[in-house]
Amino acid sequence: MAIRAIEVKGLRKTYRKVEAVRGIDLHVEVGEVFALLGPNGAGKTTTVEILEGYRKRDAGEVQVLGTDPETNERSFKERIGIVLQETSVDPFFTVREVIELYGGFYPNPLPVDEAIEIVGLTDKADERIRRLSGGQQRRLDVALGLAGNPELLFLDEPTTGFDPSARRNAWQMVKDLQSLGKTILLTTHYMDEAQMLAGRVAVIARGEIVAEGPPDALGGRDVAGTKISFVLPPGSPSPPPQVAGNFQILGNSWRSETDAALPILHELTGWAVNNNVELRSLQVSQPTLEDVYLALTGGERDGASESQTVADLAGGKSETGRSR
Amino acid sequence: MSNAQLVLRQARFENKAFWRNPAAAFFTFAFPLLFLVIFSTLLGGGTSPSPTGEEIESTTYFIPAILSFAVVTACFTNIAIGISFSRDEGILKRLRGTPCPGWVYLAGRVLHAVFVNLILVVIVLIFGQVFYGVDIPLDTVAAFVLTLVLGAGAFCALGLAATCAVPNAEAAPAVVNVMVLPLLFLSGTFIPIGDAPQWIQTFAGLFPIKHFLDAMFESFLPPPDNPSGFVWSSIIVIALWGMAGLIIAVRFFRWAPSK
Numbered sequence: 304m305a306i307r308a309i310e311v312k313g314l315r316k317t318y319r320k321v322e323a324v325r326g327i328d329l330h331v332e333v334g335e336v337f338a339l340l341g342p343n344g345a346g347k348t349t350t351v352e353i354l355e356g357y358r359k360r361d362a363g364e365v366q367v368l369g370t371d372p373e374t375n376e377r378s379f380k381e382r383i384g385i386v387l388q389e390t391s392v393d394p395f396f397t398v399r400e401v402i403e404l405y406g407g408f409y410p411n412p413l414p415v416d417e418a419i420e421i422v423g424l425t426d427k428a429d430e431r432i433r434r435l436s437g438g439q440q441r442r443l444d445v446a447l448g449l450a451g452n453p454e455l456l457f458l459d460e461p462t463t464g465f466d467p468s469a470r471r472n473a474w475q476m477v478k479d480l481q482s483l484g485k486t487i488l489l490t491t492h493y494m495d496e497a498q499m500l501a502g503r504v505a506v507i508a509r510g511e512i513v514a515e516g517p518p519d520a521l522g523g524r525d526v527a528g529t530k531i532s533f534v535l536p537p538g539s540p541s542p543p544p545q546v547a548g549n550f551q552i553l554g555n556s557w558r559s560e561t562d563a564a565l566p567i568l569h570e571l572t573g574w575a576v577n578n579n580v581e582l583r584s585l586q587v588s589q590p591t592l593e594d595v596y597l598a599l600t601g602g603e604r605d606g607a608s609e610s611q612t613v614a615d616l617a618g619g620k621s622e623t624g625r626s627r
Numbered sequence: 628m629s630n631a632q633l634v635l636r637q638a639r640f641e642n643k644a645f646w647r648n649p650a651a652a653f654f655t656f657a658f659p660l661l662f663l664v665i666f667s668t669l670l671g672g673g674t675s676p677s678p679t680g681e682e683i684e685s686t687t688y689f690i691p692a693i694l695s696f697a698v699v700t701a702c703f704t705n706i707a708i709g710i711s712f713s714r715d716e717g718i719l720k721r722l723r724g725t726p727c728p729g730w731v732y733l734a735g736r737v738l739h740a741v742f743v744n745l746i747l748v749v750i751v752l753i754f755g756q757v758f759y760g761v762d763i764p765l766d767t768v769a770a771f772v773l774t775l776v777l778g779a780g781a782f783c784a785l786g787l788a789a790t791c792a793v794p795n796a797e798a799a800p801a802v803v804n805v806m807v808l809p810l811l812f813l814s815g816t817f818i819p820i821g822d823a824p825q826w827i828q829t830f831a832g833l834f835p836i837k838h839f840l841d842a843m844f845e846s847f848l849p850p851p852d853n854p855s856g857f858v859w860s861s862i863i864v865i866a867l868w869g870m871a872g873l874i875i876a877v878r879f880f881r882w883a884p885s886k
Contacts, residue, residue: 356724357883380725387720390718404637407633408633451725
């Protein structure tokens with residue numbers, strides 16, 4: 304039986320009186336890239352730090368690579384790589400030296416040049432760390448996480464603070480790592496990053512997993528109702544009742560969320576063409592990952608009503624004509 | 628690699644980084660010499676009361692005094708401030724995520740601090756010989772080396788313990804200097820305390836700096852009634868303080884920056 308890279312059941316952690324993690328279940332398969340999404344303070348860091356062996360849990364079962372990280376065994380640390388935020392190394396070392404230093408802690412380290420090449424720092428290999436840019440230092444962080452040739456890599460917000468091209472490069476790097484057979488647990492608060500890299504995503508909010516699945520289907524996004532909206536110019540005739548009944552009307556703006564978008568659109572556009580009515584700003588859309596994420600985590604983007612709508616959507620309800 | 632090899636390797640890497648910051652390295656060595664020159668000049672020409680009650684030339688007084696100051700700085704102060712900074716910068720936290728045992732890393736840092744300390748001692752000894760004509764003690768070399776090594780170890784352990792009281796890197800120099808500077812003065816490191824009120828000497832005698840100074844003195848300038856230069860009572864006090872420091876460090880040491 305294949306063993307999972309990470310298996311968590313009923314994980315709980317309380318700081319003084321604050322319940323940071325309130326019963327989390329999750330699993331990560333070997334070779335998978337799994338993303339943990341969530342706002343700051345949602346319990347993401349606590350969860351990951353428990354998996355890495357930095358913190359002790361209050362309750363629940365945790366197995367990482369078949370061992371309990373809490374025991375902090377050396378043999379466990381030899382099989383994982385950790386890329387944290389806000390860690391540094393002595394700035395007077397060169398890139399090559401510090402990778403050599405860290406690689407030396409492991410029984411089968413990655414060849415130093417290989418680690419440097421994976422993160423694209425080959426031409427900076429003999430540069431002192433203090434002369435690297437922020438993005439280069441972040442790539443060095445990843446190289447240090449890889450130094451011991453780990454089976455499982457924890458990547459904590461690997462691209463925070465990157466410019467767009469640096470992010471593209473970092474994403475390519477993560478994909479390359481996956482093709483090397485590494486299992487990767489990624490935390491991020493960038494939706495596009497999770498969508499681009501992860502096979503599965505879990506959204507964590509208020510200490511709980513509120514949704515989990517492939518990014519394309521997260522929160523029922525793939526089967527959620529389609530949004531149709533348009534603006535009816537003043538003075539236009541009203542659509543017939545079999546169309547209008549599906550819509551909510553706010554001034555001139557008409558909106559609908561429906562499971563049967565095609566017949567409604569057919570009726571609507573047919574009527575509009577026949578009556579020579581212009582449907583301004585006609586839009587047909589599925590909720591984006593960001594919509595789902597904001598709804599699940601209680602964030603607000605276009606105001607509370609929008610979030611509420613998507614929250615209902617994510618919960619699987621998709622009847623039309625709800626009040627807003 | 629065995630743990631012992633890892634300790635040596637860590638110390639070697641620390642050493643490499645140390646010399647690449649020439650300004651910091653230079654002042655680590657120049658600072659005690661600067662103090663030696665300043666205090667010898669200020670109080671030079673006259674005599675000072677040694678801890679054993681004799682009047683000796685002030686320039687002679689300051690060689691063992693500045694040697695103890697050098698040990699306290701290189702071991703206690705540098706370890707306490709340096710480790711506090713490494714903790715705040717996340718260096719310690721990163722290390723905790725690797726298979727390297729924490730004590731191996733700290734032992735490497737301590738070993739390097741002791742190494743720097745030894746260079747410093749040699750520099751002060753040579754400086755004292757050349758400029759002040761103070762002889763290096765050959766008869767009492769055993770007492771001198773024992774006192775030096777034990778003191779270096781004890782002050783490193785106390786430096787590790789002190790990091791537990793340092794909330795963050797910005798506070799480290801202030802907190803550490805408050806711990807060490809008053810005691811350096813009260814123990815007679817910069818100004819001889821032979822004529823000071825008894826209670827000051829009694830108070831200073833509770834802490835390891837005065838005992839270290841006393842033991843250094845006698846191993847350097849042994850009085851007639853103690854030709855071997857060992858001051859066992861002080862050596863025991865230093866060892867006890869060192870052990871207390873180690874116990875506190877083992878019990879309360881923090882690897883992650885405080886938030």
